[in-house]
Amino acid sequence: MSLERKFFLGFIRIHILYHASKKEIYGVEMMDELKIHGYEVGPGTIYPILHSLEEDGFLTIREENVNGKIRKYYSITPNGIEILEKARLRIKELIDELMD
Template identity: 40%
Template sequence: MPRTASDVRDLYAGLIRLHVLHHAAREPIYGLAMMEELTRHGYKLSPGTLYPLLHGLEKKGYLKSTMERDGRSGRRVYRITAVGRRALSAGKVKVRELFGELFEDQEHN
């Protein structure tokens, strides 16, 4: 059993990254909206966790960000790249394969 919230977060980190890419493939995303989306699924990520994750995905070439202004305020908006789309596609195949194996025992009961 994981000991801390951080242990659990580490376990699901790859799934969270795929989830972020999934949403970025649908439409441009930004940090606060992704924190709210992930909270809906039970993942309470702080800005100190989410923004480094977004920056890491951008550094690897999966996302590209731009600053968008709305009057006085601005926000960093992330869009998926071609590399990100390929990674998401490959990730979906692996997740389907792994989750199929994780749940195959339930199918036999």
């Protein structure tokens, strides 16, 4: 993982949780979304992040057969919503400090 990607890992995790709070997400879709935000994230990065968010109880997985391939859909859990709300407050605090 590049130093820059490693540095911004927390931002990437917050993006993922935010989008999962709006609707179910899946890996490829999230990689495209993150690209829009300027993060070049490949499968070797996104899937371990999704997996660890699931392991930590912030996301749940649902599997669906899409044209013969199993696709994993992720949605946010109550713990995920809680941590996202905490992140929101801290980001606001950080912005106030950085942008004044």
